[in-house]
Amino acid sequence: MKRLLGISYLFWVLIPVGLGYNRAPPQPGPEVAEKAGSPWSLETYRYDTYHRMEEIYQWMSQISEKYKDVVTQHLLGMTYEAQPMYYLKISQPSNNTKKIIWMDCGIHAREWIAPAFCQWFVKENRLWRKSRSSHDNGTCFGTDLNRNFDVQWCSIGASKNCQDLTFCGTGPVSEPETKAVSSFIESKKEDILCFLTIHSHGQLILTPYGYTKNKSSNHEELIQVGQKAANALKAKHGTNYKVGSNATSGSSRDWAQDIGIRFSYTFELRDTGTHGFVLPEDQIEPTCEETMEAVLSILDDVYEKQWPSNAAAKVTSTAVVLSLLMSFVSLL
């Protein structure tokens, strides 16, 4: 857990809600209708229901406003319907060069559980950060958490932080979303260590390749890391996942692998077809919980493979780790 937001990693989490949510808005559940009159609030935001596009946009800007030292919102590009696509950058303030973990959730708009998971993931990071700042006194990673580091909020085109992204704004009309994502990733590929693309459904952790039966150069490694993730996932709620490649069609993970990103996976979340794309809301929480375990397992492995010598050194203080774990658990 402690590796999540260390100096070594930062996260880019793309929740492209503009993609079709407006065309197929989830029906508000009874509790949403109930709350209709009450003001929107980050504190009461529910992570166990599906939200409409506007609500997810609002969530993204509120969470990056409230935790602006760690979470910033950036424009990736526009959808063909001229909806902005944002990604969240999650990072501890530090001048160290960091490797990047990419995760996109909801490239396919009908897969509602995918953006729900990304929101869950960001929420969990927030908890982690909270417990970290109150317990380890900022010593763990050599940065002082309490200093008032002024991270720019990057509203559309307004921040200099975003200058390198503006090329995405006026993409060609055909599949601008894919182009925005791919040119963005391509421009940073040297720094991207892990590429996770979250979809539903099928309960699969897919490795490259999908476009050929050929195996990727690090196939065994990918399978081993993926299988460990599936085991961690199953340990949570007993859900069975299959791990492997399936030469049925090419996808972004293939492309990510081919441009040199060492760890590239597609997650197909619950279920195996009973409900399909419209996974019942009472499965959001367990699905997110178990997926979190799988993603953390991958991140741990990626970390250890990338920085083998650091992995041991990182466990500097058992007390710190324990207090982190304890506070994390108590906050859940």
Ligand SMILES: *[C@@H]1O[C@H](CO)[C@@H](O)[C@H](O)[C@H]1NC(C)=O
């Ligand atoms: C990063 O470097 C700049 C310029 O040296 C400095 O002003 C800033 O405080 C540093 N930030 C952190 C988090 O160390």
Ligand SMILES: *[C@@H]1O[C@H](CO)[C@@H](O)[C@H](O)[C@H]1NC(C)=O
């Ligand atoms: C936390 O940091 C402050 C300021 O550097 C220091 O005075 C204090 O002793 C530290 N506390 C712990 C538990 O390390």
Ligand SMILES: *[C@@H]1O[C@H](CO)[C@@H](O)[C@H](O)[C@H]1NC(C)=O
């Ligand atoms: C699969 O591997 C074979 C043998 O190395 C190679 O000739 C072929 O081009 C590869 N196919 C694809 C689609 O990469």
Ligand SMILES: *[C@@H]1O[C@H](CO)[C@@H](O)[C@H](O)[C@H]1NC(C)=O
């Ligand atoms: C591969 O994909 C096909 C078609 O979608 C499916 O029938 C098959 O079960 C998949 N195999 C694995 C191992 O997931």
Ligand SMILES: [Zn+2]
């Ligand atoms: Zn999909």
